[in-house]
Amino acid sequence: GEDVEQSLFLSVREGDSSVINCTYTDSSSTYLYWYKQEPGAGLQLLTYIFSNMDMKQDQRLTVLLNKKDKHLSLRIADTQTGDSAIYFCAESPLSGSARQLTFGSGTQLTVLP
């Protein structure tokens, strides 16, 4: 079955860049997503990338996709304390009656002042 893996923790200094990595196994993955979850809250979609793209940039966020290695990364430029949260990578295949998501275990990003 599908598997999505992420490192559990990342700490960075305020103002530095953060890079959160994710690997997935399902070669039929069509959409790959990054969600942010703040404490006690639901998941907020940050950005997504379609599998025929290599890169997507949205303000401070840059997503890189290496389809050959099934590796996805999220770079946050100029990381702020408000970026401290858990970041989930997720993928969905093309087929299926609804957009089924398989989530990674999440990366806890801590931004140090």
Place this chain on the structure above:
Amino acid sequence: DAMVIQNPRYQVTQFGKPVTLSCSQTLNHNVMYWYQQKSSQAPKLLFHYYDKDFNNEADTPDNFQSRRPNTSFCFLDIRSPGLGDAAMYLCATSRYTSGNEQFFGPGTRLTVL
């Protein structure tokens, strides 16, 4: 404006006492999902409705049921909560035909005493 609303935000129940969690949406989306998220884990899909069609995940316990009386509302019923059912329950919606984004509610934190 809230788009996916979950009530209550915090629910306490007793071991074995049935409990119902509520989700409503103002997006008129076709699909509604229920996820279970335990501490430090990824959200796990329990089931989803595509319009009125119910789709259960293979490993969702029979203790968990769902109802969708209309497009806007979806309920999660836990018939006999056990201590292991204590978790955050997340509701999400998506419009199948127009996109790939799931919109999440803020979640209901369930405590079982």
